Amino acid sequence: MDSDQYEELCRLFIAEKVGLSVDDVKSVTIPNAQRSNLPTYAHQIDLYWETGDEIAQYLNIANAKWRASDKVDQPDVMLLAKVREKVAAHKAFMISSVGFTSGAVATAQDEGIALHVVRPAIDTSSLPRGDRGAIREALRQVESSGSRPLYSHTVECRGMDFAESPAPTPSRQPRPMVAPPRTETRVAPTRTTRVAGGAETRGGPSPRTTGPGGSTERRG
Known part of the structure; x- marks a missing residue:
């Protein structure tokens, strides 16, 4: 499996988990806010989708990291946190085919980023290459056959698992207030x-x- 094939697999994963059409999970390039006398640049977003309710709209982004063996490390999560800030996304997800280092998990917990491990559960050697539409269609056909699931999924971090600190215990009891003598x-x-x-x-x-x-x- 290559990075394009893995990104399309993660697109199907997001669509299924969130309850959206696959076409609603997009790949986009978002220009950075331009400042005078500075060069322009843009942010390439692997997976981009919007959700909402009666009172608000939410922007979500995800980075799909295909790795053969190396786990996603701390700098990758820190970069995703910065991209989330730059594009004003409400939620960011890091999806890996292998897993995450302890430094990546610690950073994700601190930054509120979700970490998911999604591994292909099918033989991907016959998938098309280079054509995103063809890859997506081939995955849909495998999925519709119902012979086996497309992937296995493990939640590493939901992104909001902040531990509650206990209330501080005073070192000593406060002295009672004594009224001054009346004169x-x-x-x-x-x-x-x-x-x-x-x-x-x-x-x-x-x-x-x-x-x-x-x-x-x-x-x-």
């Missing part, structure tokens, strides 16, 4: 004192302060 200040009424010559002086005892424990202090 009252009382002022005695002014009294008038007559002195020789008929003059009057006004004054009174110094304020009394009641402190903690009911003790009384005279100041002045």
